[in-house]
Amino acid sequence: MKKNIITFENVVKQYEDEKVLKNVSFEIEQGKFYTLLGPSGCGKTTILRILAGFVDATEGDIYFDGQRINDIPANKRQVNTVFQDYALFPHMNVFDNVAFGLKIKKMPKKEIEKKVKEALRMVQLPGYEVREISEMSGGQRQRVAIARAIVNEPKVLLLDEPLSALDLKLRTDMQYELRELQQRLGITFIFVTHDQEEALAMSDEIFVMNKGHIVQSGTPVDIYDEPINHFVADFVGESNIVNGTMIEDNLVEFVGKRFECVDGGMRQAEPVEIMLRPEDLTITTADKGKLVVTVDTQLFRGVHYEIICHDEDHNEWMVHSTRKATEGAKVGLFFEPEDIHVMRFNESEEDFDARLESYEE
Ligand SMILES: Nc1ncnc2c1ncn2[C@@H]1O[C@H](COP(=O)(O)OP(=O)(O)OP(=O)(O)O)[C@@H](O)[C@H]1O
Numbered sequence: 001m002k003k004n005i006i007t008f009e010n011v012v013k014q015y016e017d018e019k020v021l022k023n024v025s026f027e028i029e030q031g032k033f034y035t036l037l038g039p040s041g042c043g044k045t046t047i048l049r050i051l052a053g054f055v056d057a058t059e060g061d062i063y064f065d066g067q068r069i070n071d072i073p074a075n076k077r078q079v080n081t082v083f084q085d086y087a088l089f090p091h092m093n094v095f096d097n098v099a100f101g102l103k104i105k106k107m108p109k110k111e112i113e114k115k116v117k118e119a120l121r122m123v124q125l126p127g128y129e130v131r132e133i134s135e136m137s138g139g140q141r142q143r144v145a146i147a148r149a150i151v152n153e154p155k156v157l158l159l160d161e162p163l164s165a166l167d168l169k170l171r172t173d174m175q176y177e178l179r180e181l182q183q184r185l186g187i188t189f190i191f192v193t194h195d196q197e198e199a200l201a202m203s204d205e206i207f208v209m210n211k212g213h214i215v216q217s218g219t220p221v222d223i224y225d226e227p228i229n230h231f232v233a234d235f236v237g238e239s240n241i242v243n244g245t246m247i248e249d250n251l252v253e254f255v256g257k258r259f260e261c262v263d264g265g266m267r268q269a270e271p272v273e274i275m276l277r278p279e280d281l282t283i284t285t286a287d288k289g290k291l292v293v294t295v296d297t298q299l300f301r302g303v304h305y306e307i308i309c310h311d312e313d314h315n316e317w318m319v320h321s322t323r324k325a326t327e328g329a330k331v332g333l334f335f336e337p338e339d340i341h342v343m344r345f346n347e348s349e350e351d352f353d354a355r356l357e358s359y360e361e
């Protein structure tokens, strides 16, 4: 059965005259991998700090395992945090770093040794006890930081951009390792990143944030396939967004033409935004295209060419294609009705979810 371990209810955080969290509500189920995704300054770290008990919420309620924890001090909460800079003690060796919290708890020595050994085994650093922190690579330090957090057997592990200091290769390896570790331990992870690819690859659920709000929550596939608005469509993945008009259910107009689509549940003649992913567009001859565009530039991206075109209304279109295009050529863009994603202006997540549910039957 699904069990909520954390609930945020209408949480507000205000610093002087600035509200950095504006009425944030969400639920976290036990044992899943959650990601807070959003641009710098949107409030991700603030949510983790409130959860860990390092700062107080100005308004709202925070529940852990059914108990309101607003007034519970940080050291009494069953959460542990892995910080962006790892915050390891540089003058201590691996064992002392990992054992730190257990020593404070005055756990018997034998038990500490056993637990540290086990934690190091889990992060694949067995036998590294006496190694100095200064003699370890970035990825290894990162794993020591995780071992130090999991050794306390928290119910929830908070990870604040733990991979951002690593190079791309190591970062990708660590993504696999973290995901695997989370599944093995069954601990709830709340992971913070501003990297959308990382969020898509690792999470069971993503909360997309902007300016102190959760704009959309859902599985990676939901968020990628059905972004609620321009911000999410733009922030998660590459997208082409143009203005349009919803003529009626399953019929939308943009760039002066009408197209069959699979969206509905909007007002007649409602102004909307249209999103098409670059990988859903195919280049064909001008007479076979649903839209006619002119090729401006292209870049070779390894797996595909990224081709930039414009239409007669001067909208820019990005296409991903395994075939090269000819700069300056007039070509057609082909896409299917289900590739068209229609987005309303200022639709709430509640209305959006309800509309999708009623309309997608
Ligand atoms: N102690 C503080 N006093 C005043 N303002 C603060 C304080 N801490 C954070 N803020 C502000 O709150 C907002 C949210 O900060 P937060 O650290 O949560 O952002 P973030 O999403 O984690 O960003 P980043 O990706 O850059 O880490 C920012 O505008 C920040 O300047």
Ligand SMILES: [Mg+2]
Residues within 6 Å of the ligand: 044, 045, 046, 160
């Ligand atoms: Mg932050």
